[in-house]
Amino acid sequence: MTPIVEIDGVSKRFVTELDLAESTAKLLGARVEAQTVHAVDDVSLAIAPGEVVGLVGESGCGKSTLGRMVVGLLNPSDGAVRYRGKTYGELKGEAQRKARLKVQMVFQDPMSSLNPRLRVAELIGEAPRVHGIVPRREVKDYVADLLERVGLDPTTARRYPHQFSGGQRARIGIARALGVNPEVIVCDESVAALDVSIQAQILNLFMRLRADLGLTYLFISHDLGVVEHISDRIAVMYLGRIVELGEAEDVIRRPNHPYTQALVAEIPTLGTEKRTFAAIKGEIPSPLHPPPGCHFHPRCPHAFDRCRVERPALKDVGGRLSACHLNDDARRAA
Amino acid sequence: MTLLTVENLQTHFFTRDGVAKAVDGVSFTLERGEILGLVGESGSGKSVTGFSILGLVDEPGRVVGGRIVFDGTDLVAEPSAIEGLRGKRIAMIFQDPMMTLNPVLRIDTQMVETVLAHEKVSRKAALARARETLTAVGISSPDERLKSYPHQFSGGMRQRVAIAIALLHEPDLIIADEPTTALDVTIQAQILSEVQRLAADRGMSLIWITHDLAVVSALADRIAVMYAGRIVETGPTAGVIGAPHHPYTRGLIASVPHGKRHGEPLSQIDGMTPALTRLPEGCKFRPRCPRADAACTVEPPLAELSPARTVRCVHPHLSEKAAA
Amino acid sequence: MIVYLVRRVGQSLFAIVAMAILVFVGVYAIGNPVDILINPEASQAEIAATTARLGLDKPLWEQFLVFAGNALQGDLGDSFVYGRPAVEIILDRLPATMELAFFALILSVGIGVPLGVIAGLKPDGIAGKSIMAGSILGFSLPNFWQGMILILVFAVLLGWLPAGGRGETVDVLGIRVSFLTWDGLRHLILPAINLALFKMSLIIRLARANTREVMLLDYVKFARAKGLSHRRVVMVHILKNIMIPVVTIIGLELGSMVAFAVVTETVFAWPGMGKLLIDSINLLDRPLIVAYLMMTVGIIVTINLVVDVCYSLLDPRVRLSEAKG
């Protein structure tokens, strides 16, 4: 099947360039440098229609940046994001707009992603109306319909976001994305801010919508437990790179990359026994100055010389991709 | 031996929208050396309970009733007694490591002042103690770190500094208010292992406030579950997690995705956490409770249903095993 | 720091050039300075001769180029009125203005910050409310009106303090200062209060708002949880944090104090450079106006620089991120 979204060797660098004053200062001998953040570094990922791909990784590893490139909020520095085989740039005018609307996003913070000064009806109904998806007269019913679909009382359409609880706001955000009939939804930490009990409601909602509407998800989270539950495939990111990618259950059951292994070990489990915590040592390095070679090597218990100099490629390891030199290593391969 | 007894604690906030009964009849006891996990949804009053014990409830809030007996002293009746205890025998760690350290003061200042607040020792001695404690929480090259400012630290390190500050006086009790929720998974594990080790080494009591059942289940000796300002269930960890009596506890445990079949619908607690100023009559969980009936319109007492297990419910799940 | 310096200086250069052009065009448009400077009995021929001598008969752009050329060599021209280098005349007056501004600044910070903190700690108390009410007054009364009332009450009705002028001065390192003599100090008090009141209100409000904000922050609560005394929490944890915005404001406001001294100096006949500016405007003494502007910009830049240094001393976060200017 052709992928609906194809992320092809995408990189994103944020560069803070020197302005006139800074360049002058540099000439005068000041120590100012243009700073480059490699937020996403050569990532490839193809998402099939109807698939749910989970993206996990620690804070700052570039998950959101990748998600934003997928919906077109950011342009990749290198590589391309294709929707049904075409980048947004290749499409023109109306076609481009249509294509972009097909890929929507649900944001992390349910409060800040809703304009506090608009009523729910306007929040959800504005885009469909502006884009002529529904005639002006029918917007009201359309909104009511959407609200019902996400499990909200249509009579709440005249309220403002602050009058809702966190879970309800998340639902409004989802209804808004659904309003423009998307095919792909990027969920950026959409349940992270919610209480456990509410989180379950929203996860259920996502799953139901997928079943009803045949949606495709790129599901971003730092919580491997959640990702595991909802995704077909899981991509693990570390410092801008995908380090492991494979079928969800497979990845959880037999993590290949040492980082994935550590993550899996920390999946919240409800035990009745006390347990001793043990963790990877060390701090997450800054993306401003990523370590050479394998980004994970300073914290990796198995690191050896090669890891410090050579970037491991993402290779097929028994039906899944992993980027670790250990896989080539005789000791492990055996 | 009982270190802390909280009895029917009531802390209310007098806001413009009405009285928010953030804590409304919380009771529990804590033994020396015990780790108590205090769990509940956001806004259920966990933090306020912690602040009440330390006497740090800010305007417009007030402790309006109940008793907090710490090592024989009633802190509600004698509010001035807390002054000598705070930071010395009872310490607290806050949720957001980015916010708990004063950004404009060096780490050494912030640690030394804590030592000097309760003990008359030389600055040098205080500094030595600070260095020692930093090492104890796993910070390498403490001398250099002491001269740094908080912004030069990562989140995990800051939280460790905060823990070190809490440990400076080897307190009897540490109240940890969600100290790991703002951290990444791998860092969280580091902190948890650190805390676990320290608590065990020094025989301190710990109140671990969190909304994450999984963490608590692995860490705490006993668990208290809060809902809307009340404790709805307490008991030893194994009991509460293994056989929850209260429908709310059950619901919480059930909604954790782990262990479910992939893609299977999660069981969920319907409805939303109620606003504190608009609580329903009787059992506060009633509107969301699948078992609710007319009997629930009367507030149930916190009853001891089985040894060391108390539950506030008219229709507790008694015989069943935890659903899973 | 260097980035900052470069940016500041660049900006100021631009400001100065813009202002210089404006003043040139403006003074040219208003009229011929000779019309006011020259004795009315002078004949047309004498007027023309004077005009030529001051270079005012040349086309505007030529005058400007001449000026710019000289300015690049550090010569801002001779005052039309005094016939001496404009810079020299301004430097004569500079100490008076700086003394006034600094004194006012000390007053406004020394009184404003404590009051603001008190009001911030107890926003609903009587003290807090009255401080705020007072600060609204200080904020609302226009500068000149305050000065007028101060003179009326303290100089005329009560006769406690002199009504204007600068008192006895002493030379310190070649700079005339008046605050070291009793008479000088007496003369300084009213104008300094006048100049300080507005800023004081500003600082009170700023300090109060920030105190309230900082009080709500976790680290203040954490400081209390550590068992620190209330005194230490306020004096160290809160004060140091609110000093950051206060210092920023001081930087901005000291500059505007130097400027606002124009009003105070007019009301109190304080012989500073603000008064000189007003007089120069009235006499169309273009070289003086331009030189005043350039020097004021220079002073403001310097002050801002000093403030930024203080700022980085206060706020360690700035030190690290200084690359961003």
Next chain:
Amino acid sequence: MSDAADPFVAGLEPEVAKPLSVQSPFARGVRDFFEDRLAIIGLVLFVAIAAVAIAAPWIVPQNPYDLAQLDIMDGGQPPGSESFMTGGTYWLGTDLQGRDMLSAIAYGLRISLLVAFVSLGCAITIGVVLGVAAAYFGGRVESVIMRVVDLQLSFPAILIALILLALFGRGIDKVIIALVIVQWAYYARTVRSSAMVERRKDYIDAARVLGLSHRRIMFRHLLPNCLPPLIVVATVQIAQAIALEATLSFLGVGVPITEPSLGLLIANGYDYLLSGRYWISVFPGVALVSTIIAINLVGDRLRDLLNPRLQR
């Protein structure tokens, strides 16, 4: 979990249907505003002052600028004295030209407020457009705009206004232009800094993902959320504008004597303060100060209300 019939159906919670009052943020703000007595006093005072200013030509006994209605024989009369010309009473006295101070103050208010509000309007418009654009587009647009703003702000307002007016000459229009020039930067900076914060919030990205136009996002989504600080700054600035105009007029570079603002009235009366004809200067001063205080009281309240960090 047999209790939940269909686990997919999220409950339509009964207590949510219970009406939380359907109030707009604005309506709520208005309600909160009136909880402060001082603010109410300020608002009432301001409305009264504005009403007097607007209605001045119809309610005051004399048109103080129609020279035919003046007589210097009525000049310098103390408050409460009778007019030679008309037999009416001068409640607040007259100035040397025989101008009824009460009427003059009403007209002066008119001019002071006119100057302040017109300049406010222009400055806000300019500032808002530039500020929002700077924050929204970033990059070169932003650095150019903000450099100009910095430049402007590094130069004290009074100095700029003083120089401008000294060069332009007197005139209401010129005062307004000068005030706009010195003020727009404040608004631009305020709007930009709050827009920068709002800009980073997800709802702006959400709007972009939904394919809304830049203009729509800037003015319908971004701008309304930047208003609170803007309003606060505007109240402060308008009070400042009134004071600044008064100061300029006092220094002799403001409005022309034929259309005196309160500041000019004060300045004109200043010479008579010591002589005992206090009313020529004091009453306009009181009017001016009341106006500014009223606006500041209102502004103060707004500041407290609109500061998100102090909201409970």
Next chain:
Amino acid sequence: DTLTVGLKSEPTAMDPQFHNLATNTQVLLNIFQGLTRQDAVQKIEPSLATEWEAVDDTTWRFTLRDGVKFHNGSDFTARDVIYTYCRVPLVQNSPSSYTIFTGGFADVTAEDDHTVIIKTAAKNPLLPVELSNLPIVSADALGAEETVTYAPGGECTGMGTVPQSGDFNDPKIAAGTGPYKLEEFTRGTQLTLARNEDYWGDKPDWESVVLRPITSNGPRVAALLAGDVMVIESPPIQDVERIEGAGFTIVDALSNRIIYLAMRQDTDDAPSIEGAEGNPLRDAKVREAISLAVNRDAIAERIMGGYAKPAGELLPPPMFGTSGRAVDGYDPNKAKELLADAGYPDGFSITLGTPNDRYINDEQVAQAVAQMLTRIGIKTSVDAVTASQFFSRRNNLEFPIYLAGWGASSGEMSSPLKSLVATYDKDAGMGVTNAGRYSNPDMDETLKEAMATIDDEKRAELLAEAETMVLDDYGIIPLHYEQTVWALAPGLTYEPRVDQYTLAYEVKKAE
């Protein structure tokens, strides 16, 4: 004991030849003196010259006073006089040069050490008067050579290096012959003078004098009331009552300054006149109407608080060249009739220009005039601007009618006539300030004749005749003479002066 004086303006330099400005002159007269001087009513009297005579129409002989010493101890001789007059054109950057007095000197020679001969290029009856404005500086103190010889246009020899104005802040250079020596000049703050114990004339009462510029009216009065200063000049007239009430002494005198209205009369399209064909101001009837419409008594009483005198001439009688002409009475009815006669029964609209910071209550007076003109049908609006703009705009002929003032520094009628009403003539230097462009050839003739008449009596007659021609024509409308006021601490006296000067050495302790 020290006398402190609050001045309303500050001298711009200590160099008596730098800036020809009353502000400078009145201060520097304490230190420097001319060959002649003007008394309180501007009559010329001997100063450093004891006597003088016109040898012929263009030659004057001055006999210098014996035994006069400069503050630096050197003797005063003819060399100093020649040096002084030589230096005038050599002063750099002067904003208002003294060459207006020395420009006409063809030669200055010393007959002996104490006799000076001055030859003028043209007849100049006012030479002794003008010399009172030229204070003598010390040739020795300024570094002149042994002999100094005069040549016109600054070509003198023996000048040495001529010190410039800034150097005069040094008391050693600023050495004069006056009753006080310069002690210290702190710009903007104060000027301290010490008594010259070797002064040739009457010793002043004060050992030292402090002159403080307090340019704002309010603070100046406040400073007096608060006891900071003992004398102030020009207290605002509205405060006089209060000052007197507080026990201070007020002295006042009519000044040589006339406040007048000038009207544009040379063109039919004068600016800012509306509602009339052409320029009504060209019609003498209209001008007369304006004069009759103004209630000068009311202005003097109400606006000027009694410190002004309604004027019928350009100089207050009995000053030199006045005619004793009566003041125009207030007659609005006749004024209206005249307007109607002239063809303007419904009046017209006009803008009256005035400075607002130059003369006493100038803006108020202009408003009152506007009020009165409006009453007879000439709707008048007032355009008040600061002096800096006013004079330039006036000189650009922007006002159809304006209010201004003129102080005759020479104290005689030729001064206002020559400047204000003589036909504008660039080359002859006539009518410099005649921005109404009034022109009356007969008057011009008479004036010219007067100005070339050395005989005082004859000249006075001619001047009066010329003035009458203008006033009969209503070419200019005098409003009032300003009265100058001084306020003094109790126990002090000061003889008020027509020239408005505040001379510290003339402030006496009352007996």
